Amino acid sequence: MNHPGLQYPMFGPEIQCPHCRQIIPALTLTDTYLCPRHGPFEADPKTGELMHLQSGRNWRQWEGEWYRQHTHPDGIRFEIHEALDRLYTQGYRATRVVIAQRYRDLISSYLERSNPWRSQPDSQRLRLYGLPVEFSPDPLEEPCWDVINFDLDKEPGAPSRPPYFRMFE
Numbered sequence: 001m002n003h004p005g006l007q008y009p010m011f012g013p014e015i016q017c018p019h020c021r022q023i024i025p026a027l028t029l030t031d032t033y034l035c036p037r038h039g040p041f042e043a044d045p046k047t048g049e050l051m052h053l054q055s056g057r058n059w060r061q062w063e064g065e066w067y068r069q070h071t072h073p074d075g076i077r078f079e080i081h082e083a084l085d086r087l088y089t090q091g092y093r094a095t096r097v098v099i100a101q102r103y104r105d106l107i108s109s110y111l112e113r114s115n116p117w118r119s120q121p122d123s124q125r126l127r128l129y130g131l132p133v134e135f136s137p138d139p140l141e142e143p144c145w146d147v148i149n150f151d152l153d154k155e156p157g158a159p160s161r162p163p164y165f166r167m168f169e
């Protein structure tokens, strides 16, 4: 038997550590990658996810980038908040956030509802940090939405509301 490809975990002989972005090696004949700073990560060929053994955090990969998979609403809310903060410092304001379908149940009760007296569909009323929220297309149509968490529409300029980056201070 000679299957050299099978000696390595599913992401190949080396990966970028999702935490420190250092290139870290696989341990042959295991599903494990070892970061000298962050310890072992385990690839799961069934779920296609990479798990940090010490924290239980999971990532999926899309076009060479790791995307953290959230299991708590605060996780994804905080990630969106950080992205808004980054946009703001680059001189942009967000006009809409599209959140992956798979987080719909997790995050729905955390969204604000604007104009509750109007008979608009939910998709036009949901807001997060004052931004209109939509959910992504089905990943069967656009596979990236099985991996990435959200996408922001943006335009140049300062936010019309007071900067949302104070919200977590």
Ligand SMILES: [Zn+2]
Residues within 6 Å of the ligand: 017, 018, 019, 020, 021, 022, 035, 036, 037, 038, 039
């Ligand atoms: Zn690391």
